[in-house]
Amino acid sequence: MEYLFSFFIGSIFGSFIAVILYRRPKNIKYVFGRSKCENCNYTIPYYYNIPIISFLILKGKCKNCNVKINYNNLFYEILCGLVSLYIFNIYGLSFNYILRFFQMLIIVLIIFSDILEKDIYIIDMFLLFIIEFIYKIYNNNLNINNLKYALIFFFIMLLLYILTKSIGMGDVILSFVIGFFFDNIYYVFLIFRMSFFLGAIVSIVLILSKKKTKKDYIAFSPYLLISLLYYL
Structure with missing residues (x-):
C-alpha cells in the first residue's frame, strides 16, 4: 500500500x-x-x-x-x-525521500524544457542547487570541495562554450549545479566524459536518421543530468 x-x-x-x-x-x-x-x-x-x-x-x-x-x-x-x-x-x-523526489521533478522539468523549448530556466537550476544544499546540510555532508568542484566544472564548460559554441550558457550554469553534488574531482570527470559520449551517440543517430542536421539545436542538458543520476 x-x-x-x-x-x-x-x-x-x-x-x-x-x-x-x-x-x-x-x-x-x-x-x-x-x-x-x-x-x-x-x-x-x-x-x-x-x-x-x-x-x-x-x-x-x-x-x-x-x-x-x-x-x-x-x-x-x-x-x-x-x-x-x-x-x-x-x-x-523520510526527509531524504522528499528532497530527492523534488530534485527528480526539477530534473524532469529541466530536461523536457530544454528538449521542447530549447531553454533552461534559471529558477529550475537554482531550486536544484538549493535542495542539494539542504540535503547535504541535513546529512552532514557539506564541505568546501563541493563548491570547489562546482567551480571547476563550471569553468571547464565555460571554456568549451567560448571556444566551440557547441553548448549553451544554460548548460554551463547547470554544470556548476551538477559539480556541487560531488566532493571528488573524479566524478566530475566521469560526468563530463559520459555526457559528451551520450550526446555524441544520440546526435550521430539523429543526423544519420535525418531527424536533425548539423546546424539544428540538440539539447545537451539531458545528457548532463542522466550522467549525474548515474553517478549520484
Missing part, C-alpha cells in the same frame, strides 16, 4: 509538471488556477482530474468537446509516479 501511495503522489506531481511545461512558455499562470481543456477551455472537475485513472476513464478525450487529450500528460504522470516509487524504495518515507 505504501508503494502504491508513493506512485500516486508521484503521478499527481507529474500532472503538475505537464501543466508547467505547457503553460510556462505561454506565460500562463501555472501555480494556481483550475485545469482546463486546451481546446474548449472547459474547466475540468476535480473528479476528472485524477492522474492516470481519469485519462483511462475518459478514454483520452475531453468530456466536454471530445477532443483527444495530449498523451504527454499521461507520460509525465507515469514517469513521475515511477520516479517516486524508485526513490521511495531507496529512502523510504
